[in-house]
Each structure stands twice: as structure tokens, then as C-alpha cells.
Amino acid sequence: MTAPARPHRDDVLIAVVGLLGGLVLWALGLDTRGGHGVDPHALLLLPLVAMSGAELLRRTMPNTALAIGCTAMLADQFTDGNVATIAMFTDLVYAAVLYGTPAAARRIPAVSMVATAAVTVTALVVFQDAQAVLLGLVFALVTVAPAWTGVSVRTHRDAAEAAQLRAEQTALLAEIDRTQAVTAERARMARELHDMVANHLSAIAIHSTAALSIDKPGTSRDALAVIRENSVEGLAEMRRLIGLLRDRGAGAEPAAVPRLTGVDALLDQARTNGAPSGLEFTLTDTRKDGLPLPAPVELAAYRIIQESLTNALKHASPGEITVGLGQDEQTLTVWVTSPYGERPGPRAPGSGAGLVGMRERVALLDGQFESGPVTNGDGATIWRVRAQLPVDEGNAKA
Structure with a gap:
């Protein structure tokens, strides 16, 4: 069973002040009916005490307090009356509206x-006198005035609470948006860093392993040349990325976005890196000239x-790796196929982050992505990566 709430200290103060004020008025013989109530005169103290007790409940149990107050007010009509009792009753009406349901x-x-x-x-009916309207006016001052005062205060209080709640919700949504923006930016940076550097580091890992495992001066020199070339290019791309991050928000010019015209350079680099592993690279581009292609x-x-x-440099078996591009008015299709099976010679370790990054890139553009082993027309198993990227006004504006 839950214990009743303790009276608020302000309610205790109101109750004590009201009781003491009523006692002072009683002691001075100041009443509201000039001695026309029932005897003895001290009976007016009973409604006064009851009303003071009700004041203790004005905030914690406002409906109960008002019920006690109405009973005490009715009883006060048969006594000489006390102004303090009436004043506390008006406060109970006000509190019932403000703190009640x-x-x-x-x-x-x-x-x-x-x-x-x-x-x-x-x-008016009983007294047949227009002055009876004054009784109605007094009754209105005791009941209607405090009730509508409570309505006004409660309306303003509820509006202030609603405004505070909206402000808190706005701040929460702003924090959620900020967190999501930071998370999205971190994911984008991770994708860019992985895609820019992983290719060079993979080539370095493969050729350094080959140089260590094959004890031939010529092979070692070739491997070291490839290692140096990829190290220099990877370092340059890393510096560009770091420069972009440092200059962001400082009015720096945006970095150049890689374009599909650079695919030939990618293939040339892949041919150099994959030649020792027996890998060949070809490009099939069926796109028509003149079709627009949004930068994202x-x-x-x-x-x-x-x-x-x-990934082909890391995992593909010796054979041909094919890069394909196709485009119509709605979709750009990209596919890359490579031999699938056991690969001889050195490998570079992989974490699977590359596939995750590709899938995220496609999802951001509402495209479709698939990767995995499939069977080609000759019945051989190959690894295929295929992405369909929508080409529409929304992406064009992005």
C-alpha cells in the first residue's frame, strides 16, 4: 500500500496562516453575520479548522480537499461566519482546478x-428584492472567479510545459541527426580510405611475399619496383585524403572526384600488379555516348x-578478369568477373570490409548489389560482382 504524499510546504504555510488569521478574527469578534448564527459563537471555529485541514490537501488531493471545503463552507452558513474560512474556500476552488485532473x-x-x-x-424568488443579485455576485466571487483564475493559470502552465517538451524533443532530434551525420561521415571516410589505399597495400603485400619466397635477383628487383610504385601512389592518395579532412570547413576547394574515364588507368595498374600471378584484365564497355551520368x-x-x-589481385585464380560497363536511360550496370578456385602463390589477407563498402555505396543510391560465385556459359565457376545504379534526377542532383 502506497503511503499518502506529504503536504507541500506551501500548503502547510497557507493552512497555518489561514487558521491563525481566523482565530484572530474570532478573538476580535469580527464575523460575517454580526452574531446572527447559532450559539455558541465558538462554533464558527469548527468550519475554520476543517477548512485549514483541507488546505493541507490542496495540492496532493485537490478533489478531496474541495469536497471537505464545500462541507465546511455549508456548515459555516449556520454559524456567525469567518472571513478566513471563506478566503480559504476560494483557494481550494482555485487549487482544485489548477492541480486536479x-x-x-x-x-x-x-x-x-x-x-x-x-x-x-x-x-430573487425568496427575497423578492433586486438586492438579492448581490448575493449572487458574492457567490460568484467565491466560486466562479477562483475557478476561472485556476483555468487561466493552468492553461499557461500547460503551454509552458508543452513548449519545454517541444524544445527537449527538438534538442533530442538534433542530437540524433548529429550522431547519424557523424556515423555516416565516418562510414564514408572508412569506405574512401579503404578503396583508395587497399589496392596499393594489397599489391605491396603480394609482391613482398613473392620477393621473400623466390630467391632470384631479377624477380626481387621487379617486385621491389612494384612495391615502391604502389607505396608512392598509396602515400600520395593518403596525403590527399588527410588534406581533404583537415581543410574541410575551411573554404578549401572540393577534391576531384574519380571518374570512369580513369578505369583504363586502374586496369593498367592491375595488369602490372597481377602479371606475376597469371592474371589478365579486359574491359567491356557497352555504354552509348552522350548519356548523362551523375557524379555520385x-x-x-x-x-x-x-x-x-x-579483391581479384588478392584471391582470383590465374585467368582473365573482366570489367564490364553498361548504361541505359535509367540504370548504370557495373560487373566484374574473375576465375574462382584455389589460387597458387602468395595472397594478401582480406577482412571483408571491401564487400561491405561496395554494398553500402550501392544502398545509398537505392541500387542493387550482388556478389558471389556463379556458373558462366562454359560451365566454369567464376566470382561475379554486379551492381545496378539508378541514373535519375535525384542522383543527378546529389
Whole structure:
């Protein structure tokens, strides 16, 4: 069983001040009916004490406090009356609207107006005097005025809470957007770093392994030449990427985006790196001249080809690696096929991040991606990477 909440310190203060004020008025003989109540005169203290007790519940149990207050107010009508009792009752009406349930906040003002109208009409009928309207006015000041004051304060309080909640939600959404932007930027940087450097490092790993395993001066010199070339190019690309990251937001010119016109250079480099492993590289380009190609799509296609060639250098069996490009008005298709099977000679280790990066690039453009072993027309098993990238206005504007 849950223990009742302790009265708020402000409610205790109101109750004590109201009780002491009523006692002072009683001691001075100041009442509201001039001694026309029932005897003894001290009976007016009972409603006063009950009303003070109800004030202790004005915030924690507002409906109960108002019910006690109404009973005490009714009892006060048969005594000489006390202004403090009436004042505390108006506070209970105000508190019931402010701290009560939404239903009570709607119902109490309406009931107070109906009750005021009923008291006014009844007084006019009973006393047959226009001054009876004053009784209705007093009743309105005791009930209607505090009720609508509570409505006004509650409306402003709820509006302030709603505004604070909206501000907190806006801040939360901004933080979520910032976190997502940082995560997306980190993923993009990881893809760029992997695609730019992995090709060179893979060639270095393969040729250094060959140089160590084959004890021939000529082979070692060739391997070292390839290692040096890939080291220099990889270092240059790493410096470009670091420079881009340092200059971002400082008004630097955007870095040049790789384009499909550079595929021939990729293949030339792959031929040099793959010759010792018995790999041959060919390009099949069926695209028609004049078809537009958005920069994000062209970058994604270039990186997919670059990563596929890197994977072929690492894992492909001796044979022909084919790079294909095709395009219509809606889609750019990229595919890379390579022999699949056991590979003799040195290999470079792989982590699988390249396939993940290619899949992410395609997903960002709402394209389709597939990779894995398939059977070609000759019945041989090959490894195929295939991506379909939409070419539309949305990507063109990206």
C-alpha cells in the first residue's frame, strides 16, 4: 500500500496562516453575520479548522480537499461566519482546478457558474428584492472567479510545459541527426580510405611475399619496383585524403572526384600488379555516348571497380578478369568477373570490409548489389560482382 504524499510546504504555510488569521478574527469578534448564527459563537471555529485541514490537501488531493471545503463552507452558513474560512474556500476552488485532473478542471468552472445562477435566481424568488443579485455576485466571487483564475493559470502552465517538451524533443532530434551525420561521415571516410589505399597495400603485400619466397635477383628487383610504385601512389592518395579532412570547413576547394574515364588507368595498374600471378584484365564497355551520368553514381561505379580489382589481385585464380560497363536511360550496370578456385602463390589477407563498402555505396543510391560465385556459359565457376545504379534526377542532383 502506497503511503499518502506529504503536504507541500506551501500548503502547510497557507493552512497555518489561514487558521491563525481566523482565530484572530474570532478573538476580535469580527464575523460575517454580526452574531446572527447559532450559539455558541465558538462554533464558527469548527468550519475554520476543517477548512485549514483541507488546505493541507490542496495540492496532493485537490478533489478531496474541495469536497471537505464545500462541507465546511455549508456548515459555516449556520454559524456567525469567518472571513478566513471563506478566503480559504476560494483557494481550494482555485487549487482544485489548477492541480486536479483535466476532467475536474473542465467541470468545476461550469458547475460554479450553474451554482451561481441557481443561487441568484433562488435569492430573487425568496427575497423578492433586486438586492438579492448581490448575493449572487458574492457567490460568484467565491466560486466562479477562483475557478476561472485556476483555468487561466493552468492553461499557461500547460503551454509552458508543452513548449519545454517541444524544445527537449527538438534538442533530442538534433542530437540524433548529429550522431547519424557523424556515423555516416565516418562510414564514408572508412569506405574512401579503404578503396583508395587497399589496392596499393594489397599489391605491396603480394609482391613482398613473392620477393621473400623466390630467391632470384631479377624477380626481387621487379617486385621491389612494384612495391615502391604502389607505396608512392598509396602515400600520395593518403596525403590527399588527410588534406581533404583537415581543410574541410575551411573554404578549401572540393577534391576531384574519380571518374570512369580513369578505369583504363586502374586496369593498367592491375595488369602490372597481377602479371606475376597469371592474371589478365579486359574491359567491356557497352555504354552509348552522350548519356548523362551523375557524379555520385560515377564515383560509386569507379570505387566498385577499384575494390573488385583489388579483391581479384588478392584471391582470383590465374585467368582473365573482366570489367564490364553498361548504361541505359535509367540504370548504370557495373560487373566484374574473375576465375574462382584455389589460387597458387602468395595472397594478401582480406577482412571483408571491401564487400561491405561496395554494398553500402550501392544502398545509398537505392541500387542493387550482388556478389558471389556463379556458373558462366562454359560451365566454369567464376566470382561475379554486379551492381545496378539508378541514373535519375535525384542522383543527378546529389
